[in-house]
Amino acid sequence: MQNTTNDHNKLLVLHKPKGYVVTRSDERGRKTVYDLLPNWAFDDGWMPIGRLDLESKGLLLFTRDGQIGNALTKPGGCKKVYEVWVRGHVTDTHISEAKRGVESKHGLLKALVVEKLGTGGAKTKLKIVIDEGKNRHIRRLFGAMKDPKFGTPLKVLELKRVSIGSFGLDIGSGEWRFLSGEEENALIHDL
Incomplete structure (x- = not known):
């Protein structure tokens, strides 16, 4: 070719x-x-x-x-936008926590923007904006938080990057x- x-x-x-x-x-x-x-x-x-x-x-x-x-x-170089389905009920507290940052063994993980787009059953669809990308950043960020109803870690089921800059x-x-x-x-x- x-x-x-x-x-x-x-x-x-x-x-x-x-x-x-x-x-x-x-x-x-x-x-x-x-x-x-x-x-x-x-x-x-x-x-x-x-x-x-x-x-x-x-x-x-x-x-x-x-x-x-x-x-x-x-x-900090460039904003990246993701659409994410999370298993569990994402609350306003989770959203504030994600924006403030969650300490993990991989350092501080946080998002600039977390916006609820919808829910379906026990899942929540979010729009997330970050300006850095540590390994498995978004998955680890939500995995560090618990579902208030079940006490289980939130889990990212689907993750799609929709824009860069x-x-x-x-x-x-x-x-x-x-x-x-x-x-x-x-x-x-x-x-």
Whole structure:
């Protein structure tokens, strides 16, 4: 297959489905995000900016420019928005706690914004905004809080990243595309 990248493209986006690991190769033989991209993405050194764990889905950016990658991942560099389903009843107290921060063995975990979008049975749908991304940040943040009714830890059942900075996810699951020059400039300008 012909290489379709050119030097003008600095960023590409993948809508990562569940069940793919964000790594160049997996010692356990699991599917990686490179299975969803053309071969040249791997061969030309396109690297993911940040991570989404195996069970998470949504917006994942790739670049060959280390400076852009670092700028988008450094704490406070860029706001990331997630839609999350949590098992358990998320109360106003949980929301204040998440915004204030919860101490964990991985340091202080907190969210800038936590907004309730809806409920379904014993689940709560939230919009969460963070500007840093420690490993499994949102899962660990809610896992450190308890359901007031059952006393069990809250559990993130579904997590989808819907935007990074000014760029919002606009393609179907498993699809990818290059960002336009305008989208790249807007995103980099946000930093």
